[in-house]
Amino acid sequence: MSEIKTRNDTAVIYFNGLGKKYEKPTAGDFLLNGHPVKGDDNEILPEDRVVSLIKQETANFISHHFTQIVLLAGAGSSISGLLGKQKVGSSMRDLTTEVEKTLKEKKLLTLEQLADLSKYEIDDCKASDFNLEDLMSCIERAEKYISEKDKTAFDKTYEDIHKTIRVATSYEYDPNILHHDRIIKMLSDRVVAPNKLTIATTNYDTLFEDAAKAQDFSVVDGFSYDANPVFDADNFEWNLVRDIPNLATSELEYKKQVINLIKLHGSLTWERDTDGLVHRRLKTQVSQPIMIFPSSDKYLQSYTEPYFDLFSKFQELLNRPDTLLITNGFSFGDNHISQMVHHAIMHNGGLSVMITDNNITSQSSSGWLDIYNLMEARYPVIFVKSTLNSLSDYLGEVPQ
Incomplete structure (x- = not known):
């Protein structure tokens, strides 16, 4: 490699x-x-x-009339600042540091103790190189095997980690700092109905939903359109249409301002009821949000609802012909997603990939390097140093 x-x-x-x-x-x-x-x-x-x-040159790379456009947004896409003075968003390193601080202040179990109880082998628990998601996934698998003498402290620590992550990622959309709205509009303009721009994200926050709402975009996220939205993957297949008046034909007009939103790791607004159904609610109404913490080698949760449907939809889009995938702030450290992208690049001759990240030279995951090697092997892949805020500079004009 x-x-x-x-x-x-x-x-x-x-x-x-x-x-x-x-x-x-x-x-x-x-x-x-x-x-x-x-x-x-x-x-x-x-x-x-x-x-x-x-x-x-970047604009030329994406100047083709793509049938499908997918934006894959990782933790880095939620991190932006205004002239370096204000910061919105938290990287996994930030979250790990915040978790360590909380556990210490509340005198709960340390990350090292949690790792030991969960049989999670680590060399170092420092935030600089520690994988919190791996540990959380391991904790969830080990939870039912914890001894009675450790269970109270174990459960309390795990609960507080969830709360810390929930609070740390519950920021509001500010168009003066973040440019999600601009990216949604620019990419959506490139997609011809009945196809829709698809945004897939591993983030729990609601920045994309809030940015879309601010522009009067309708968001298709797999949930029903009623007072108590329930998840059903079939909703991704629907479009919003209306009759065209004064025409003798049955021609329909598709609403242009519609996007698909695939939240691969769950959301602060999702909660499961006692019957196992997944509901979307206001953040203030959710006490136990659904958040997945995928490990680097086992993805048991991703084969349950709603994750199985979400991952399947994402993979299906990557395998469609004439598709453009743009990633931003995604380190390819999640092997499950990385392998899907890697496989699609190798086997879908109609897929073009634009990798964007503000730390383009410091990424070292095997998934990132695998994609880089495909680029060097002359697959249709480019890398661009860019935050989500500056991504619009590289998108160019909508092809005519």
Whole structure:
């Protein structure tokens, strides 16, 4: 397996399988494959010209009339700031640090003690390199095997971790800081009805729902349209249509402002009732939200409702012809999702993939490197350094 090799002081801006790798050292001019970027006159291009060139090449990559567009948003897509002064969103590292702080303040079990009781083997519980999701998944599997003398402390600690994560991810959408609304509009404009833009996310927050609502978009998330929404995957197959007046035919008009939303890891607004049905409610009405913590090697929960249906829908979309997948803030550390994407790139000749992330050179998961290797093998994959807020700069105009 190859590694992503760059200079230590370099921020990779753009690289693709056609052998182009643009880099910007902290001191110096842009580099293309290690050499200064020059124009037709052999003069070194200024930074603004190179950035425009990168944006144009990226826009060209997605200029095709794709039938399906899927945006896969990970934890990084919810993290943005306004001029570096305000921050919204929490990375998994942030959540782990917050959990450690809570457990210490409340004198509950430490992460090390939880790992020991759950038979979860770790080398280090520090937030910098500890996988909280793996531990949570292991805790859930071990819960019924915990001895009576440890069970009270174990259950209380587990409950408080859930509460900490719920509070830490329960931020509200602020259009002055976040640009989810802009991305929804730009990508949705590229999709021709009856197809819909699909946003798949591993985040528990409601930023995409709130951003869509602010623009009068209807969100199809698998739940029924009634006073007490219940999950049913068949709802993804429906469209919103209306009759066209004054026409003798039975022609229908599709509502353009509709998106699919696939929340692969659950949501702060989901809760299961005593009959096992999954309901969507207001965040203030949910006491035990449904959140999945997938481990790196076992996905027992993802084969239960609603996760099985959600993962199946996501996989089915990736395997459709003429599809564009854009990822943002997703590290490919979730093997289940990573393998779906990897398989689709290799076997779906009609799939193009644009990987975007603000930490494009520091990702080291096996899933990330696997996708990078496919790019180097000339599969239709490009990497772009971008937050969700700046993603709109690389999308270009809607193809005519």
